[in-house]
Amino acid sequence: MKNLKKIALAADLTEMDETILRFIKGYDKLFDFDELCIIHQIEIEEVSAELQAVLDKKGLTLEQLIHKEIQSNVDAVFGSENTHIHIYIHPRPDFSELVHWVNKSKFDLFFLGKKMGLEGSGVFSSKMVRLLSCNLILVPETAKPTITKIISPIDFSSYSSRVLEVSELIASNTDAELIPLHILRIGIHYFPFLGSEKKIQKSLEKEAIEKFAKLKKKTNINAELETLLVESEPIGTAIFKKAKEYKADLIIISKKGKSDDSDLLLGSVAEDLISNEKNITVAIIN
Structure with missing residues (x-):
């Protein structure tokens, strides 16, 4: 599969x-990988x-x-x-040296375990x-x-096109249903108009659909946009709940979003979705 041929896995002997x-x-x-490291x-x-x-x-x-x-594990699984x-x-045990080696190797996809009940803290994966x-x-x-x-x-940040392109690539290769999801949140600048919340929601939905129409042309995807109004709970939690409701088996997100400017920071939504208690596979697109 284009762009997902060279993959890697971090092993921790557990x-x-x-x-x-x-x-x-x-x-x-599904993907017919060429190489696994x-x-x-x-x-x-x-x-x-x-x-x-x-x-000795x-x-x-x-x-x-x-x-x-x-x-021995490889042989047991793959023969x-x-x-x-x-x-x-x-x-x-020089972590920065390892990161440099991995980044230099230019893997298309890097697999990490997300431990819930098994032994381990998840600190390595998080880093x-x-x-x-x-x-x-x-x-x-x-x-x-x-x-x-x-x-x-x-x-609809600059990262959204890449997320949709990868999502469409995977969906078309696996015959999976693709559901693009945009979170609507009524910001504090709407405070004077909170009496007409439904009107504001419709306005935000209309704006999102118009932006998505432009993205569809750019990315050539066939899916239709879903919107979800989120009031006070964290956006990552709302996305996880929606994914569970749809019985989704994969969430594909960008590493960062509109509000995450620093290259040194992981986006707050991505941070929430990779927390150990959330038991859905999450792909993070750079």
């Missing part, structure tokens, strides 16, 4: 690795005496032991004929989301590798 590998195998049937970062500065004794007994270095463990799958062990320059996909441990319905929130 149960989540096999979960994500099985998920990727399911997605591979499995990445693990060694997080210790030096090997303890106890660990060194184990390594096995006749392996730490890198070789980790490689063997990951390879031994997996020449398109490569394992990279980053030898130092990677903020610092990687490639497209990312966060997969909950309960997710299934199917795509039947896609929710794509857009705010």
